[in-house]
Amino acid sequence: MIETFADADALADAAAAWILDGLADGLAARGHATLVGTGGRSPGPVYDRLSRAELDWGRVTVTLSDDRFVSPNHPDSNAGLVRRRLLVGAAAAASFQPLRYDVADEDASAEAAEPHIRPLVPFDVLMLGMGEDGHIASLIPGDPRLAQGLDPAGSRLVQGVPAGLGAPPLPRMTLTLPALASARRILILTSGEARRRVLEGGDVRPVHVLAETTTSPLRVLWTP
Numbered sequence: 001m002i003e004t005f006a007d008a009d010a011l012a013d014a015a016a017a018w019i020l021d022g023l024a025d026g027l028a029a030r031g032h033a034t035l036v037g038t039g040g041r042s043p044g045p046v047y048d049r050l051s052r053a054e055l056d057w058g059r060v061t062v063t064l065s066d067d068r069f070v071s072p073n074h075p076d077s078n079a080g081l082v083r084r085r086l087l088v089g090a091a092a093a094a095s096f097q098p099l100r101y102d103v104a105d106e107d108a109s110a111e112a113a114e115p116h117i118r119p120l121v122p123f124d125v126l127m128l129g130m131g132e133d134g135h136i137a138s139l140i141p142g143d144p145r146l147a148q149g150l151d152p153a154g155s156r157l158v159q160g161v162p163a164g165l166g167a168p169p170l171p172r173m174t175l176t177l178p179a180l181a182s183a184r185r186i187l188i189l190t191s192g193e194a195r196r197r198v199l200e201g202g203d204v205r206p207v208h209v210l211a212e213t214t215t216s217p218l219r220v221l222w223t224p
């Protein structure tokens with residue numbers, strides 16, 4: 001299940017190629033395609049490659065697996081990362097659907113995003129990172145509403161995550177399992193021995209729940 005790459009560049013090359021293939025499939029089949037990006041340290045080099053790729057980006061919508069409830073100018077904003085690294089060059093023609101709205105809190109932001117995310121599901125391509133606790137998107141162990149977010153029959157596609165979880169421990173908005181697992185192809189980028197142990201370990205973490213739930217192709221790309 002885990003594909004090993006010699007370094008971050010080789011991993012990013014493989015990830016970008018598979019993402020572009022999935023977007024091209026979506027464009028050919030439906031005339032429009034959706035890419036879900038993510039935050040953290042892993043996706044930047046993938047975004048760099050995608051931003052230079054030839055694709056009909058004007059017919060692509062980009063959204064996020066999760067974001068922090070901060071302004072897009074904040075250094076911890078995942079939307080900011082996507083705007084700086086992906087939505088430049090050729091890919092600047094893509095549309096962007098945020099999870100963060102200028103409302104009272106993370107729950108209100110998730111509610112505001114929900115009706116905009118719903119028509120995008122099922123996504124053509126979902127790219128995720130994974131934390132050392134096995135979290136994907138911001139479905140983070142310790143969240144009192146984790147079970148709700150991991151309910152395959154749950155009615156919500158986006159939910160708020162309270163402050164105090166993950167790093168940085170900011171309030172967040174996350175896609176839920178029904179939104180994630182229905183994606184047509186799923187890619188998980190990860191690195192380091194600790195994360196590999198989590199992937200191969202016996203404890204069931206959110207990453208394992210996703211892998212058990214989805215019926216779509218799922219690739220886990222890993223580099224030491």
Ligand SMILES: O=C1O[C@H](COP(=O)(O)O)[C@@H](O)[C@H](O)[C@H]1O
Pocket residue numbers: 038039040041042043065066067078128129130131132136137138166167168
């Ligand atoms: O907090 C987050 O962490 C995960 C994993 O990040 P990484 O730094 O280990 O690559 C990320 O996928 C998620 O979007 C982000 O909000």
